[in-house]
Amino acid sequence: MTVTTDVAQGAEPQCPECGTPVTGGGRYVAWCAACEWNVDPEVRDEESPGRIERMRRGLARRYGEQLFDELGAADRDGDRDRDTGSDGHDGGDGDGGRTDGAAAGRRPRRGAAGALATALALTVHGVTLAMLAVGVWLVVAGWGTSALPVLGGFLLLVAFVLRPRFDSLAKVEDRLPVLRRDDAPKLFALLDEVAASAGTTGVRAVVIDADTNASVSAYGIRQHRVLHLGLGLWQTLSPQERIALLGHEFGHYAHGDTRHSLVVGNAFRSLSTWRYALASEPADSLMGHFVNLVTALPRLLVEGVVVLLDQLTLRGSQRAEYLADSTAARAAGTEAAAGLMDRLLVSDGVTGELRREAVAARTRIGGARRDDPAEGLWERLAAHAASVPEHEYERLRRVAERRGHSVDSTHPPTHLRHRRLTGGERREALIVLDAPRAAEVDAELADARRVIAREVVRG
Numbered sequence: 170m171t172v173t174t175d176v177a178q179g180a181e182p183q184c185p186e187c188g189t190p191v192t193g194g195g196r197y198v199a200w201c202a203a204c205e206w207n208v209d210p211e212v213r214d215e216e217s218p219g220r221i222e223r224m225r226r227g228l229a230r231r232y233g234e235q236l237f238d239e240l241g242a243a244d245r246d247g248d249r250d251r252d253t254g255s256d257g258h259d260g261g262d263g264d265g266g267r268t269d270g271a272a273a274g275r276r277p278r279r280g281a282a283g284a285l286a287t288a289l290a291l292t293v294h295g296v297t298l299a300m301l302a303v304g305v306w307l308v309v310a311g312w313g314t315s316a317l318p319v320l321g322g323f324l325l326l327v328a329f330v331l332r333p334r335f336d337s338l339a340k341v342e343d344r345l346p347v348l349r350r351d352d353a354p355k356l357f358a359l360l361d362e363v364a365a366s367a368g369t370t371g372v373r374a375v376v377i378d379a380d381t382n383a384s385v386s387a388y389g390i391r392q393h394r395v396l397h398l399g400l401g402l403w404q405t406l407s408p409q410e411r412i413a414l415l416g417h418e419f420g421h422y423a424h425g426d427t428r429h430s431l432v433v434g435n436a437f438r439s440l441s442t443w444r445y446a447l448a449s450e451p452a453d454s455l456m457g458h459f460v461n462l463v464t465a466l467p468r469l470l471v472e473g474v475v476v477l478l479d480q481l482t483l484r485g486s487q488r489a490e491y492l493a494d495s496t497a498a499r500a501a502g503t504e505a506a507a508g509l510m511d512r513l514l515v516s517d518g519v520t521g522e523l524r525r526e527a528v529a530a531r532t533r534i535g536g537a538r539r540d541d542p543a544e545g546l547w548e549r550l551a552a553h554a555a556s557v558p559e560h561e562y563e564r565l566r567r568v569a570e571r572r573g574h575s576v577d578s579t580h581p582p583t584h585l586r587h588r589r590l591t592g593g594e595r596r597e598a599l600i601v602l603d604a605p606r607a608a609e610v611d612a613e614l615a616d617a618r619r620v621i622a623r624e625v626v627r628g
Contacts, residue, residue: 192560200564209568225479230573232484233581237589240491283427286481290436293474294333297439301328331442333435336388338395341376346617348375353613359602360396363412366500366599367419372396377617379523379625381405381516385418392431394422400621401519404547405512405554408602409505413497417509420496426489428482436478443471487581494586502598507590510583514565515557522553523625530626543622 182191184201191199191206200207304324311317341347350357353375361371372385373393380399387394396418406414427433447468450457498506526549530542570584580586602610 197561208564209571232487233585236488236491237585282481283485286427286433289478290433293436293439297328297331300324331439335390338388346377346620355609356613362600363415363500364419367423367496369419369422379621381519383414383418401523404551405519408607409501410509412600412602413501413506413509416497416500417493420493421489424489424492426486428486440475490580494590498590498596500600503595510587511562519554527626542626546622547618
């Protein structure tokens with residue numbers, strides 16, 4: 170049960186475990202900072218993960234801890250090299266941390282695991298290509314003589330479903346605002362500057378939505394980059410935290426995350442299709458038992474390939490996350506990068522606030538402002554995020570450490586990411602987003618903000 174200080178009006182509430190005055194209260198959880206009583210009162214109703222998922226989570230935590238120690242040692246070695254005037258391991262970019270060498274413009278090394286992952290992914294695509302070739306041969310060679318063309322047609326259909334996919338920006342433009350350089354020159358100049366600080370290039374387009382998230386991905390055969398900017402996150406950040414967010418996302422490209430490359434990413438997508446097609450049928454009939462028996466071997470084979478490809482890319486993906494955090498700190502400064510990490514801890518609350526705004530608009534709760542419920546939506550959201558007190562952030566940090574929280578298993582534990590940012594030498598920002606420039610960028614986003622605000626209140 171969640172406990173708040175509302176139950177003890179008129180007297181300073183005491184911790185029932187150690188007698189220390191409790192922290193928090195009101196609409197926030199009341200908890201004890203001394204003994205951590207009630208620090209995590211939420212009852213979580215989660216399905217028990219399967220054996221493979223449990224192994225994956227355990228390995229992810231272990232990799233996260235190992236990389237935290239390894240990268241911390243590398244940072245300290247880099248600091249010593251800088252202090253003594255040595256060139257260090259990476260040629261010295263003046264960054265103070267040799268693990269962020271991609272910011273100096275060098276292409277990141279893929280490593281043995283990355284090379285094996287790419288080879289395995291190419292094998293997966295090779296199977297698809299082989300099915301295409303055999304399908305064409307069966308159709309051509311057996312045309313009009315046997316049932317071979319039917320089998321060939323089936324193989325062609327499967328190969329078509331498993332083909333590598335190239336995301337299309339045109340489909341996104343039908344439902345979301347998409348900005349290009351001519352639409353928002355100030356925004357794109359800022360993106361180019363942040364990308365350059367990370368040692369990579371900018372984007373061709375910016376997609377605006379209401380998510381409490383952001384990402385950089387690629388679209389089309391030529392793999393042009395696009396920034397997906399979630400206003401649910403962007404609008405709650407300070408100007409410097411926005412620089413940190415952009416630095417982190419561009420850092421993924423600077424440090425070479427094999428998992429999200431075109432070849433490996435499409436292999437995961439093909440394997441996911443295979444897993445769906447070969448999934449076990451309910452064993453409530455003779456036919457169901459027969460199908461499960463026939464598909465058992467290929468299903469196990471596909472599961473094995475998924476697990477192997479996952480393990481080959483998991484450590485590298487977590488390393489890329491740590492280094493993307495370093496890139497964020499390099500661009501925006503340590504304080505802003507750590508602030509961004511805290512903002513992510515309250516993202517669920519921000520998402521809930523957006524839902525409440527939508528419900529209030531539909532039920533006409535809230536008085537006169539409901540005449541135009543979209544007006545001022547983002548300002549209200551920013552005010553909500555700004556009202557979260559420091560003691561709630563501290564509680565959430567401790568909860569994250571207790572739960573071993575991470576965004577997902579491709580991310581290191583959140584508390585380790587925060588500790589790595591705040592535990593080393595503090596960095597000053599390379600890029601400062603001052604008030605006039607931030608206002609210019611906001612002005613270019615104004616139309617998109619109005620469009621998305623209306624979509625939010627419509628539910």
